[in-house]
Amino acid sequence: xxxxxxxxxxxxxxxxxxxxxxxxxxTNLLLTIVTLGIYRFWATAxxxxxxxxxxRFVDERLEWAGTGMELFIGFLLVTLxxxxxxxxxNFALQALAMRGEQAWAGALTLVLLLGGLYLVGLARYRALRxxxxxTRWRGIRGGSNDPGFKFGFSYLWKTIAAYIPLGLxxxxxxxxxxxxxxxxxxxxxxxxxAHAEAGPVFARxxxxxxxxxxxxxxxxLLGSFAPTLNAMLEGQDPTIGLVIGxxxxxxxxxxxxxxxxxxxxxxxxxxxxxxxxxxxxxxxxGASTMDWIKLIIGDAALVVFTLGIGWIFLSxxxxxxxxxxxxxxxxxxxxxxxxxxxxxxxxxEGLLESFDIGAI
Amino acid sequence: MTEPSFRTPAHxxxxxxxxxxxxxxxxxxxGGLRLEEEGEPPVTVDLARLRYQETRRHEIVYxxxxxxxxxxxxxxxxxxxxxxxxxxxxxxxxxxxxIGLGRAAVGFxxxxxxxxxxxxxxxxxxxxxxxxxxxxxxxxxxxGDLGNRLCHTPAGDAALAKLLNEVDPARDKVxxxxxxxxxxxxxxxxxxxxxxxxxxxxxxxxxxxxxxxLAHEVGHVRERHVMTAMLRQFGLSILSxxxxxxxxxxxxxxxxxxxxxxxxxxxxxxxxxxxxxxDISPTGAARFFERKLEEAGGESENAVTGWIATHPASxxxxxxxxxxxxxxxxxxxxxxxxxxxxxxxxxxxxxDVEDFDxx
Numbered sequence: 001x002x003x004x005x006x007x008x009x010x011x012x013x014x015x016x017x018x019x020x021x022x023x024x025x026x027t028n029l030l031l032t033i034v035t036l037g038i039y040r041f042w043a044t045a046x047x048x049x050x051x052x053x054x055x056r057f058v059d060e061r062l063e064w065a066g067t068g069m070e071l072f073i074g075f076l077l078v079t080l081x082x083x084x085x086x087x088x089x090n091f092a093l094q095a096l097a098m099r100g101e102q103a104w105a106g107a108l109t110l111v112l113l114l115g116g117l118y119l120v121g122l123a124r125y126r127a128l129r130x131x132x133x134x135t136r137w138r139g140i141r142g143g144s145n146d147p148g149f150k151f152g153f154s155y156l157w158k159t160i161a162a163y164i165p166l167g168l169x170x171x172x173x174x175x176x177x178x179x180x181x182x183x184x185x186x187x188x189x190x191x192x193x194a195h196a197e198a199g200p201v202f203a204r205x206x207x208x209x210x211x212x213x214x215x216x217x218x219x220x221l222l223g224s225f226a227p228t229l230n231a232m233l234e235g236q237d238p239t240i241g242l243v244i245g246x247x248x249x250x251x252x253x254x255x256x257x258x259x260x261x262x263x264x265x266x267x268x269x270x271x272x273x274x275x276x277x278x279x280x281x282x283x284x285x286g287a288s289t290m291d292w293i294k295l296i297i298g299d300a301a302l303v304v305f306t307l308g309i310g311w312i313f314l315s316x317x318x319x320x321x322x323x324x325x326x327x328x329x330x331x332x333x334x335x336x337x338x339x340x341x342x343x344x345x346x347x348x349e350g351l352l353e354s355f356d357i358g359a360i
Numbered sequence: 361m362t363e364p365s366f367r368t369p370a371h372x373x374x375x376x377x378x379x380x381x382x383x384x385x386x387x388x389x390x391g392g393l394r395l396e397e398e399g400e401p402p403v404t405v406d407l408a409r410l411r412y413q414e415t416r417r418h419e420i421v422y423x424x425x426x427x428x429x430x431x432x433x434x435x436x437x438x439x440x441x442x443x444x445x446x447x448x449x450x451x452x453x454x455x456x457x458x459i460g461l462g463r464a465a466v467g468f469x470x471x472x473x474x475x476x477x478x479x480x481x482x483x484x485x486x487x488x489x490x491x492x493x494x495x496x497x498x499x500x501x502x503x504g505d506l507g508n509r510l511c512h513t514p515a516g517d518a519a520l521a522k523l524l525n526e527v528d529p530a531r532d533k534v535x536x537x538x539x540x541x542x543x544x545x546x547x548x549x550x551x552x553x554x555x556x557x558x559x560x561x562x563x564x565x566x567x568x569x570x571x572x573x574l575a576h577e578v579g580h581v582r583e584r585h586v587m588t589a590m591l592r593q594f595g596l597s598i599l600s601x602x603x604x605x606x607x608x609x610x611x612x613x614x615x616x617x618x619x620x621x622x623x624x625x626x627x628x629x630x631x632x633x634x635x636x637x638x639d640i641s642p643t644g645a646a647r648f649f650e651r652k653l654e655e656a657g658g659e660s661e662n663a664v665t666g667w668i669a670t671h672p673a674s675x676x677x678x679x680x681x682x683x684x685x686x687x688x689x690x691x692x693x694x695x696x697x698x699x700x701x702x703x704x705x706x707x708x709x710x711x712d713v714e715d716f717d718x719x
């Protein structure tokens with residue numbers, strides 16, 4: 001039986017193994033090196049073909065129908081349409097600076113930064129659209145009719161607006177961008193819908209936001225015990241105490257802040273996925289903060305203890321993490337599911353699709 | 361009824377709905393595969409139009425060339441007679457599948473090594489072939505008119521012109537200027553423009569030191585190093601955009617760095633030739649490098665900062681310049697004391713010189 005080793009209680013399942021993935025990852029690495037990186041587009045397609053084919057939704061596997069060639073063509077287009085102008089603008093920037101036109105150089109830099117932010121938004125949208133349009137399940141696919149140019153502007157202004165009140169609007173900008181993006185997406189005949197709210201995650205965000213203050217206050221308190229520490233280290237060079245104190249401080253500061261940041265992100269992701277629907281299906285994401293921390297520490301350990309080679313397994317780990325924590329409840333009326341009518345170019349899916357950034 | 365070796369249970373999707381069709385896939389004895397489902401009229405697909413899509417754990421998925429989303433899923437252990445009729449599997453991509461992973465990897469490695477070698481050495485050939493007038497126009501577009509950021513006084517300009525005349529053999533002189541920057545540095549800019557920074561002029565203890573450094577920078581211009589470097593930069597940025605990883609980029613940077621050292625050595629040779637031709641003592645330049653060396657605290661290359669860092673080790677350079685002096689010969693001074701003084705005070709006395717706030 002095809003699914004004997006997956007958890008059939010859940011709507012989603014993953015039954016890949018790292019032993020199956022390893023030959024793919026290592027040959028990809030080899031070919032990417034000997035082609036000076038050009039093979040990486042085909043490598044991505046191979047990797048995804050494997051990951052998708054070991055993922056189950058209800059009673060059928062997913063299929064990745066994207067090709068390396070279309071990713072490569074997309075990369076060439078992006079290089080031509082954005083990379084080249086970027087190089088030219090940089091030349092102009094240098095020339096302006098050389099001529100002492102600091103005001104113009106500054107203005108151009110600002111335009112470059114804003115344009116960059118817009119493109120990041122556009123690219124994220126396009127990457128999601130591309131992935132949905134290349135995902136097959138029971139012969140149907142997803143996609144969107146909106147090319148995402150509007151979303152690029154939303155991303156631009158909402159990201160900037162989030163930081164104006166000292167960053168307090170970041171949860172709002174994250175959830176509203178999530179909603180906006182997913183409401184444009186569809187799979188088969190149904191659109192996705194999302195109603196993520198900033199309220200439920202705001203407490204966690206405030207924790208992250210205020211943590212530095214609290215940590216500083218706490219460490220200040222600890223600092224008052226410094227004479228005790230000094231007494232313990234008596235006879236030693238006083239700078240040793242200072243260095244130990246500083247290292248301790250940095251460790252605590254970034255350690256705690258990192259954990260709180262993960263706590264916020266896991267809450268955000270639960271809220272975002274949990275308020276997303278497709279047809280009569282309601283999605284949810286079950287990963288707790290601890291699960292995320294384990295993922296990150298596992299990633300770090302894997303990379304460090306293999307002297308970097310383990311890096312090629314990260315995409316596998318992340319996809320598995322995503323699939324085993326993703327849940328869906330509700331009902332699917334298979335008879336109603338028809339093919340997506342969203343636009344899809346046969347060749348290369350347009351431009352930025354392949355500017356494929358963001359989490360796998 | 362066909363023989364069992366040409367039939368297998370299968371399921372398929374028509375690509376228009378998500379409804380699963382389940383039944384038998386049977387070779388029709390010619391070029392078709394008949395999909396039979398109970399209670400439905402059979403569908404025949406042209407075997408020539410079937411495409412291999414992917415292999416699952418126990419299944420193989422095929423698509424059809426003319427219907428993008430049609431999917432036929434057959435067991436991986438289908439009868440060999442039938443398997444022989446189905447399109448072949450693909451794994452790495454069509455080229456690599458055809459010639460095999462090992463041979464493809466070796467072939468790609470050879471081509472890549474050749475590409476890197478080409479991109480690193482080609483500028484060496486192309487650089488000198490670019491007409492000087494093009495380079496000048498390009499340089500002017502990049503650097504522009506430095507205008508008021510260069511120091512000018514009548515006496516200083518005359519002294520600089522005299523110095524340049526001694527070290528630049530060509531009738532069409534390079535453009536040289538003293539930039540109002542308080543750093544011990546000198547540069548050859550695109551477009552055949554040479555700048556001595558005021559900080560370096562202040563540091564110089566004799567006009568011969570300045571003559572040596574100026575001759576070195578003129579050497580860069582005359583040997584077309586700037587154009588070559590620009591071409592190399594351009595080529596490498598193309599190559600590294602394809603690489604997208606730091607490892608390959610690091611190797612290439614290291615490769616090009618050795619070429620920049622060669623260029624520095626070449627400029628030094630040019631400088632020594634010019635100094636000898638114009639009867640200027642090379643010990644000035646030697647003394648300058650020796651002082652740099654002392655400041656850096658001995659013969660350690662990495663400790664030396666600024667323009668000297670990308671240059672050959674100061675100790676070797678100092679020796680080469682000192683040894684190029686003709687033994688027992690007394691060289692005439694290249695500038696009078698007054699002229700040297702005019703260079704030293706050029707930036708101070710130029711009232712409307714602007715600050716160079718670029719660095």
